[in-house]
Amino acid sequence: MTTSSNITSSSGAGTAGEPLVRVAEFRTDSRYRLVHFKDAGWKPLAPEEFEPEVRQHFPDLDPHDPVRVRWDDRPWEWPAWHPGEA
Numbered sequence: 001m002t003t004s005s006n007i008t009s010s011s012g013a014g015t016a017g018e019p020l021v022r023v024a025e026f027r028t029d030s031r032y033r034l035v036h037f038k039d040a041g042w043k044p045l046a047p048e049e050f051e052p053e054v055r056q057h058f059p060d061l062d063p064h065d066p067v068r069v070r071w072d073d074r075p076w077e078w079p080a081w082h083p084g085e086a
Contacts, residue, residue: 019070020058026074031081047078 024034024042032044037057045053054063063069 017067019068020061021054021063021069023069023071023075025072026077026079028079031079033078046081 018038020038022036024036026033030044032046033050034042035045035050035053036042037053040057043053051063054061054069058068061068066075
């Protein structure tokens with residue numbers, strides 16, 4: 001799974017404004033959103049996995065911090081998914 005569009009660094013490495021977590025653009029062809037964790041790379045996450053994963057990587061980070069957690073679009077929205085769908 002690749003997502004090269006719109007996935008660029010928003011600032012220089014190590015700057016205070018650099019997000020620790022970045023959520024890629026909303027896509028309707030998957031129940032997941034790609035999430036980038038600084039120094040760990042990209043990972044597809046379902047809504048119920050997002051906050052626990054953020055806390056695993058950054059225990060003291062508030063997942064709702066708009067400076068340290070950046071959403072490319074549609075903050076806190078996840079594609080619709082129903083149990084039983086592939």
